[in-house]
Amino acid sequence: MVRTGIGYDSHRLEAGRALILGGQRIPFDKGLVGHSDADAVAHALTDAILGAAAAGDIGKLFPDSDPEWKDADSLQLLREACELVRYRGFIPRQADITIIAERPRLGSYFPAMAEALSRATGIPVTSLGLKAKTNEGMGFVGRGEGIAVIAVATLESS
């Protein structure tokens, strides 16, 4: 049996924070704000994988009221979510991710992001799609106030 899940995440951009996406530290004058490292790529993918298994969501598993997840490495949260779905009998097989950001340009970081996401999920890099789009200047993304990510993941019954 094949199951599909969708995940969405967004975080505000602020000066004085590191920009971390897909586990990569990306040089930029702003970074994403959050309780964890605010890696919206890891968060959207985590929700897609959890959603495919009907296993809740990232906020339920790793509540931001819990000091344990303060500045947490979101790849570790992704790894733990994959362990949970494996325990429930599902194997992550494939994911497709779209990052919506007006700046910076992200394409050159995709190979490193795919490697990191592959290590965390067990999904082969050849089955991890990564894309980036601007929002054509519209809305909070267009104004450079934040970054949004949409992810879809496919799991197979083990």
Ligand code: MG
């Ligand atoms: Mg998030």
